[in-house]
Amino acid sequence: MSQYLHLLSNTNSPTPLDIWTPSGKYVKPQLLDQYAVGYFKDFNNNKYSLEVESFYKTVKNRIDYIDGADLIANNAIEQVILNGKSRAYGLEVLLKKNEGRFKGWFAYTLSKSEQKTPGRTALEAGINNSEWYRTPFDKTHDISFTGSYDWNEKWKINTNFLFQTGQPATFPNGQYEYNGLNIPNYGSRNADRLSAYHRLDISLNYTPKPNKTKGWRSHWVFGIYNLYNRRNAASISFGQNEMTGSNEATRLAIFGVVPSISYNFKL
Amino acid sequence: MKKIFKTIFILLTLISCEDVIDIDVNNAEPRLVIDASIHWLKGTNGNTQLIQLSLTAPYFDDAIPPATGANVFILDSSNNTFNFIEEGNTGIYKNENFIPVIGEIYNLNILYKSETYIATETMTPVVPIESIEQKNDGGFSGDEIEIKAYYTDPENIENYYLFEFLILDTNSSTLEVYDDEFTDGNQIFAFYSDEDLESGDQMLIRNSGISERTYEFLNILLQQTDEDSGDPFETQTTTVRGNCINQTNPDNFPLGYFRVSETDVFTYVVE
Secondary structure: EEEEEEEEEEEOOOOOOOEEEOOOOOOOOOOEEEEEEEEEEOOOOOOEEEEEEEEEEEEEEEEEEOOOOOOOOOOHHHHEEEEEEEEEEEEEEEEEEEOOOOEEEEEEEEEEEEOOOOOOOOOOOOOOOHEEOOOOOOOOEEEEEEEEEEOOOOOOEHHHHEOOOOOOEOOEEEEEEEEOOEEEEEEEOOOOOOOOOOOOOEEEEEEEOOOOOOEEEEEEEEEEEEEOOOOOOEEEEEEEOOOOEEEEEEEEEEEEEEEEEEEEEEE | OOOOHHHHHHHHHOOHHHHHHOOOOOOOOOOOEEEEEEEEEEOOOOOEEEEEEEEEOOOOOOOOEEOOOEEEEEEHHHHHEEEEOOOOOOEEEEEEOOOOOOOOOEEEEEEEOOEEEEEEEEOOOOOOEEEEEEEEEEEEOOOOEEEEEEEOOOOOOOOEEEEEEOOOOOOEEEEEEEEEOOOOOEEEEEEEEOOOOOOOEEEEEEEEOOOOOHHHHHHHHHHOOOOOOOOOOOOOOOOOOOEEEEEEOOOOOEEEEEEEEEEEEEEEEEE
């Protein structure tokens, strides 16, 4: 498989702002080879199904920006990126219940995703001394559970749980003073991780007139996103407290608990 | 009424995005930090110079340990040796017979814990700060004091500038670097803006001539110490290596920089 668009995330902590760059004279297309072996089985009269799959993939021409690169509003982006490669492998398990009042699935993925970006010549160190390092989306564990239960004809409960290993990030491993400034000294790229991401969502589905087959058919959904108000970190930044001058880490969390009500109708 | 406030407070804490957290970070082995900025102030003989040596510290520590007991000297091209003697155990090394010459190449040599660190830099000249302009309704919200320090860039020469804005009361300093790519030969200004400045505050504005590589180094370094670190426009963070080399053991590289500048100082009292 080939991909002609390249993603460049320009921050030390993952944020939603990304840059995409197309392939061209300087940026070669990404070439991907993927190998997968899987086992699929339905049992108990197709009531349950089990899928187990393992994969291994390699990507050529995976680009990454050099240390200190400034990507925003940069017209010559090819000057601040290096060409490398990446690899990913893992095991996926999916267990599904397809029928009955309780339906749902449970999925678990164990995986590793790494990349290697050497310098252009033997004199250049590349990124992280040309050794394998984590890609920005490496997640060791990824667990998700989705379930729905039909209480009766009118009421239905849905729930959704996610657990993911925190995204790789780069944190300082020391500080020093230079020219009257306090300077954080950062370690190798993506050597650290944000704390684990997990949340539970729940929703109630209410259909006032379930037997209606014609005309105005409607249902209500009452939902709570992130039920236990987990403050999942979108990024962690480091700086000095303006009052005390001592160093501190600041977490940016985007959504806490979010209640919602929606009304759906069909004509 | 109380209930309303309580509700608003709870809503705010639920919505607010940023909070300070405790986090474990790795602690790397301490490295030598070389803060060797030689300044030849215009109108002085530039004989007294200081070099500060310290070590890196764990990120959340409050104190930075000095690097004491080092042997520090600077050599110029006519083989004059300027020895820097430590003042007590402060990590501050002083020389009182330095000879500054524009365009002269200086070699820094430091022996610390039986490893030799070296660096080379050329004394770079600078033009004086001509005037200061103050504006009291600056900034995004219109309540910041803006200071512009004007200077005239010499034509047809590549120039790089380091401006330091030092507020004497709070002992805080802000650094800005400029190049003359788009301002060659023109009168132009260095810019500083601060919402905490008050009328009567004393500030020192220092303009130093720097080389192109010093400009590149400071530019990357300053981006990493940006107060808004973690913003989406930030550059990739990394270890910023300066121009100092560990000759004995290159892997144990030092941080910091050896810079030799002519410097102009302007004392300004905020109106």
